[in-house]
Amino acid sequence: MNVQTAYNAWADTYDTVANRTRDLEAVAIRQLLAEVPFSEVIELGCGTGKNTEWLAAKAAQVTAVDFSAEMLARAQAKLASANVRFQPADVTQPWRWAPPAVDLVTCSLMLEHIPDLSAVFQQCGRALRPSGLLYVGELHPFKQYLGSKARYLADGTEVTVECHTHHLSDYLAAALAHGLQCVELREFFDADDCRGVPRIISFLFQKKA
Numbered sequence: 001m002n003v004q005t006a007y008n009a010w011a012d013t014y015d016t017v018a019n020r021t022r023d024l025e026a027v028a029i030r031q032l033l034a035e036v037p038f039s040e041v042i043e044l045g046c047g048t049g050k051n052t053e054w055l056a057a058k059a060a061q062v063t064a065v066d067f068s069a070e071m072l073a074r075a076q077a078k079l080a081s082a083n084v085r086f087q088p089a090d091v092t093q094p095w096r097w098a099p100p101a102v103d104l105v106t107c108s109l110m111l112e113h114i115p116d117l118s119a120v121f122q123q124c125g126r127a128l129r130p131s132g133l134l135y136v137g138e139l140h141p142f143k144q145y146l147g148s149k150a151r152y153l154a155d156g157t158e159v160t161v162e163c164h165t166h167h168l169s170d171y172l173a174a175a176l177a178h179g180l181q182c183v184e185l186r187e188f189f190d191a192d193d194c195r196g197v198p199r200i201i202s203f204l205f206q207k208k209a
């Protein structure tokens with residue numbers, strides 16, 4: 001199903017139905033950014049705000065962006081922080097709404113819905129200040145190779161959201177092409193069991209100084 005339509009329909013149950021990918025990515029972003037100071041943040045594909053409140057508690061200002069009006073409405077209803085600005089926008093289009101020279105851009109579980117990584121990495125590279133960071137947390141491509149996709153139940157019927165597989169080399173190449181170097185890569189496993197297939201891949205990229 002078309003991504004925007006799918007998330008508008010999923011918004012009602014996104015937070016309440018068990019979802020290991022959603023929950024493990026929340027662990028990943030908190031671990032990778034635990035020791036990182038940041039003030040001005042752009043959160044891409046903020047959804048219902050799973051990570052927005054945590055980012056807002058550490059930052060001076062968060063611009064939380066999503067193109068699903070229903071997902072954004074859930075995030076807005078949860079978060080009354082004065083330092084969060086919710087921005088309806090398609091992140092593959094020019095970021096006219098972006099504040100200049102931000103410290104951090106985050107992107108959680110959104111890039112699997114974007115066909116061309118370059119369109120987003122290019123704008124991340126422009127939005128970040130020199131030495132600024134891009135965090136990416138995604139369903140691991142190994143899981144995608146085995147058939148995992150974003151999906152939910154609507155009236156008992158499984159709905160699969162339009163997804164694209166990005167290989168590890170695709171992330172690294174898109175970043176390098178836009179002046180971003182990988183400074184950290186971590187994999188997260190269900191129940192911390194490293195013998196299985198990792199569920200989440202997370203990266204920190206840094207813009208050249």
Ligand SMILES: C[S@@+](CC[C@H](N)C(=O)[O-])C[C@H]1O[C@@H](n2cnc3c(N)ncnc32)[C@H](O)[C@@H]1O
Pocket residue numbers: 003004007022025044045046047048049050051065066067068071089090091092107108109110113114150
């Ligand atoms: C799986 S949800 C992740 C939400 C949140 N980041 C989280 O980790 O729970 C993906 C989100 O990305 C948004 N999204 C997907 N493609 C987008 C695009 N091109 N522009 C803006 N938002 C997009 C969807 O509307 C949805 O809210």
